[in-house]
Amino acid sequence: MEHIRKRLAKCEEGIRYLCQIKEGCEWGNLSGLLAKLDELKASFYDYSEEGFSDEVSQIEEAVAFLAERCQEEISPMDRVRIVRSPLRFSLKDILENVYEDYTELGGEGEANIDPAMVVAKANILRRVKNRVFTQQVMVIGHEKGHGEEFRNGGSTKPWGNEKALRFMQVAETEGIPIHSYIFTPGAYPVEEYPGAAQQIARNLYAMAKLRVPIVSIISEGGSGGAEAIGLADFRLMFSHGYYSVISPEGAAAIEGRVGEGQKAPKELIEQCAEHLKITAQDNLDLGTIDRIVEEPPLGAKHDDFAFFKRLRFEMMRATDEVVLKTKSLRAFRAYELKLKKAGDDEALVNPDQDTNLHIDISWEMNDDEQKRLLALRAKKYRAMAAKAYLNDTTRFGEFCKKTSTRVAKVYYTVVYDILKRQQKQVEKVIKEVSGEGSSFVKRLSSPFTAAYDFIIHKPEGRSGKTPAAASRQEALALEFGDTYTSPLANEDRTVTCPNSATRGCKDLWVPDLYGEFCGVCENCGHHFPLEYQWYLNNLFDRDSIREFNAKIGASNPLNHPVLRQKLQNVKNETKRHSAIITFQARLLEVELVVAMLYSDFRNGTVGAAEGEKFVQACELAKLQRKPLLAYVHTTGGIRIQEGTMGVIQMPKCTLAVRDYVDAGGLYIVVYDNNSYAGPVASFLGCSHYQFAIRSSRIGFAGYRVIRDTTGQDIPPDYHSARNALKRGHIHGIWDRREFRRNLHQALMTMGGRNLYYR
Amino acid sequence: MHDEIDFDRILSQYPADPYEYIDILTPHAGRLVFKTSEEQPVSGPSGEWQHVPGTLLYQLERERNVKPVRSVVNGVVASLERALDGQFVEAGEKVMTLRHPLKKREIIDRILRNVLSMFLAPERAKYFFALDIQSRIDKHGQRSISIKPGDEVLTMSLMKRDTPVLYQGEPGIIHSVYFTPGATVDQDQPLIGICPEDKLPLIQKIIARVKSEWE
Structure with a gap:
């Protein structure tokens, strides 16, 4: 009976998972199924083994049917709930199942500068024919944990992002690729040093020119928090993941002008999720990601081992593609890699399917390849969102612009890179020679000039413009012109400075404030917009x-x-x-x-x-x-x-x-x-x-x-x-x-x- | 300091009328529009940093600048000059009275201000304790410092100059400090409350009684 009990537990897990996805048990009579399940559990010993097995089979069929229906009509918000489910796989599951072995860096579990950000040095196995190679990667990602509160749901604090950056630089020093896994609802918004915004900016700035391949994959891509480790040469996304500028709830609160402490209506949240185009397919269509990694129906969970096998294959394939693009000699391997795309989905249904690439690609790069990598990265991002804005310039205008840019390029190259460089060289030589010459002349003439100065006393100081006079002149040039006065000044009324209670500022007459005072309170210095x-x-x-x-x-x-x-x-x-x-x-x-x-x-x-x-x-x-x-x-x-x-x-x-x-x-x-x-x-x-x-x-x-x-x-x-x-x-x-x-x-x-x- | 402290009078005064009546005066002239009415509860600024503003009492419009005037204490509007609503009022005119229920701490503070000898600020300035007094306070606490007239107790910092302030009043110990070192204190505001040493037990007894009796 034990195996039937296990099946029953699995059924219950499936129903509860569906309840989570549909945010309640009303959909598809899930509550009825749960009641039946409870009834079965209560009368466990009243049934014979076959009878009980039949009952469980019926529930299994019902759950499978509902799961299928749920997958068919899955909405973007359903995907958001899948991603947030504690049953979903997390980074730790990936480290355990995708990589051969790993060592966590910069902290462990709760003893960590930020448990929401996990960094690990990991080995991944490459099988080529009968030989096995180990390749090192730096794995960086958000860890949601399976309900562990200290993980903060993968919401990284600024110092967590700083940790990620530190180990990205370690990867660069060691020349190993970076695999970044994005599982974050967004960054933890605190300003304390290094500051949420400033640290993400520093990460992006560093990643822009990190001289190693970066492959990122998104499960939950919450805006800035995701970008902190998301800038990559190849961007993958899980088929049930979401990548968005704001959480659908946040968007609904803004759209619906919902007050603080109140909840936005469910329908509005669903609508916002729909409008924001957050799913993997949407993002692929928009060109913000390069490929989708398929998950099993209703998303992969922490025990979907076939999925992890597939993920290992996809991460290696993406890294290989990035590296190969920088190699001069790549035609056959690139072709082989391309062929590998066929039969991809086999791995999901058949865990025994061979997902090894059998291509020998070293991830080490020389200087030229690194340069090519960075150029490709810049090109990739430059082309993004190219059709997402309006450009009313006519074709002729476009042609003129292109031509003038080319001419300007030639002109500035000649002026700055050729002439200026030559000029600088010549100036440098002249400066050296004149320096030498003046020292030589000074040595020769010094006895005579000393004697001359002794006989005819010369007043101290030099003629010409004094520094004070120069600065005065400059100050004059820095004065504001009187050509523009803010239209805000055209009102006959007074305003109160916000600091009046604490600083005793008097009311300000608007024409004075926005005219002569440039919008600045003359008492406390408060700047009005x-x-x-x-x-x-x-x-x-x-x-x-x-x-x-x-x-x-x-x-x-x-x-x-x-x-x-x-x-x-x-x-x-x-x-x-x-x-x-x-x-x-x-x-x-x-x-x-x-x-x-x-x-x-x-x-x-x-x-x-x-x-x-x-x-x-x-x-x-x-x-x-x-x-x-x-x-x-x-x-x-x-x-x-x-x-x-x-x-x-x-x-x-x-x-x-x-x-x-x-x-x-x-x-x-x-x-x-x-x-x-x-x-x-x-x-x-x-x-x-x-x-x-x-x-x-x-x-x-x-x-x-x-x-x-x-x-x-x-x-x-x-x-x-x-x-x-x-x-x-x-x-x-x-x-x-x-x-x-x-x-x-x-x-x-x-x-x-x-x-x-x- | 009164020679005799009327123990019973002080203690019976507050249970009979445990309120402070605050008259709200207009800060300047202008047209007034009430935003509250009689017996309406009002609240003062709240939040950890007092950043949530108090209840809007009235608006005063001068030169097309509508200035909201908000309550600075919790309480109830006791009375309101309804006739002034929508009218032009002069500066310093009483427009309403707020009834603020006193808390235990406030009552003790008021009693102390009655029974202690107050040393008032001679000028609007920043005040500090004299260096030796400050070091003694740091070491032994303020209640162990006894001062007498002519002692240099405070330093007044005004117009970038530090002037010693000599204590004038009854000798005694520093019972209460009413200023924050470095913060500006208005003229005639109390700086320190002095209690003669022999009357300290009596004052402590009053405080203990208020603490035990007052909810």
Whole structure:
């Protein structure tokens, strides 16, 4: 009877799993089945063995039928619940079953800097004919545990991501590939050092040029938390996984404007999951992943050993593909690898199916191959979300742009790489010779000049402009022009400074505040928000702004039902096409490229169009050897209605920044008003030089998300620029009235004479 | 300090009327619109950092700037000048009275302010204990420090200058400290409460009685 009891337990597990997926036992009369199961258990000894077996068989059939039906009509939200089930496999199961052996690094179990992030050095077996090789990999991933509370559901703290980065660098030193497994609902949103956003940005920045193959696979890909280890040369996804910009519940809370502490309606959550296009197939269609790893119906569990075998095969195959693409000699092996795709699904149904690749590929790479790997990685991300934005440029315009870019490329290559290099060489030689010559002449002439000076006394000091006079002149040039006054000043009323209770600030008359005072409280220095046009007019030299890519516009790549109309409205209101303005400008004779995220357009959220414009700004700055300024008037994060098309802008833009900085560029970020989430956790937070305007707020998640996620309240000044400075996230706080002067100084001190420091 | 402490009077005063009546005065002139009414409960700022604002009492509009005035204490609106609703009011005009139920700690504090000899702030400035007094407080606690007139007890920090403040009043021990070192104290606000050593047992007895009797 024992084996029948086991079958009965299995049935119960199956029913409870279905209840979890369908969020209740009403679907398919699961409650009736459970009642029958209880009845059977109670009258276990009343049945004969055959009779009981028949009863169990009936339930087994019913469960199998329901499972089949559930799989047939599976919804995106069902997949989310599958992924969150404690029965689902976790990273520890993968380490046990996919790899030959492993050693966990940076902590073990609960004794860990962050138990949600597991790093292990593992061996994987490669069988070629009758020979067996062991290849080492660095496995990095989120561990949800099977209900272990200390794992925090795979929600990694900043120091967990820092651990991941540390061991990525170990993998780079040792030249072994990285397999990253993404099982996270999102990063743990705390600002304490190293800071959730800033650490993700650092991870992305490092991964952009990590000289080893990276293969990532997504089970639960929750936005920024997923990206922290997700930038890869090959991105796989489990067939029942989800990859999304925000949890469906979070999206529903925003869409439905649900108050704190209240739950969004179930239907709205289902709708949001549908609209966000979070499933593996959706992501494959959108091009954010490269391949889907099939799971058994209703998702793999921790004891699906055939699935782990398949997973081992897929991880090796993906790594091989990445490595082979960098090899010069690869044709036959690549062909063999391609052939291996046939009969893939065999492994799922037949555990004895041979899933070995039988191809001999070394994962070691030489310098040239590493260079090729990095170039391919950059190319891969550059091509992502290419069709997810509008470009109204005509064909002729496109042709002109391409031609002018090519000409500019040739021109700047000649000027900077050929002439400038030669000029520098010549200048260097002249400098050396003149140095030698002047020393020689000085030695010869010194007795005579000493005698001459003794006879005719010369007054001290040199003629010409004194440093003080020069700085005075410069200060004059730094004064603001009087050409622009904020339209906010055209109101006859007063406003109260938010610090009036504590600092005793008097009411401010609006025309004074937004005119003469530049929106700054004259008593406490509180900065009232100003429109982005104020900066355009007061920060740069008069008439020096030349906008580019103005016609690249935000679109609705996922056909989100709400976004289309909202975009149309905001385009009509702002007369702009996206939330970012990219332009070339001049600041005291310093030419620079600027990318400005501003609040009027969907709160400065970043989608495919904004990402593309930012990347093109990086490319232009790189081409023309100009410093790049990212001025963040406001950014609310990634535009959630664009789903993963938005999320993918995080690695895409960070790669562009890394390319630019590695080529010698100077990248400065200045935050103003509110800067949150994805952009801060990627292409903004990765800058070496970050500053903030006074009274601004910088962070990863807002108050409500922090309260919901961590269950803790946070102080009202948690995201303030001053706290960001204390935490080391930014390097200085600038007064708005001193912005022009400070920016110029930063350009000169950080960039040096040539503003392109290598 | 009163020569005789009327023990019974002090203790009977608070059970009879355990409230503080706070008059709400307008901070400046403007048109007033009430946002609450009589007998409405109001709450003061709350939350770990006092970041949740108190109940909105009224709005005062001046030069098209609508300023919300919120309650700073918990309690009930005891009375309200309904006639002023929608009218222009001058600065410093009483618009309502809040009835704030006193807590045990507040009652003890009030009793102490009555019976102790208060040393008031001579100027609006930041105050610190004199170095030797501070070191003695750190070592033995404030109740072990006895002071007499002419002692240099405090240092007043005003306009970047430190001026010694000499104690004037009855000799005794420092029973209560009402200022935070480094924080600005308004003129005539109490800095320290002094208790003659012989009256300390009596004061402690009163405090013990309040603690035991008061819910």
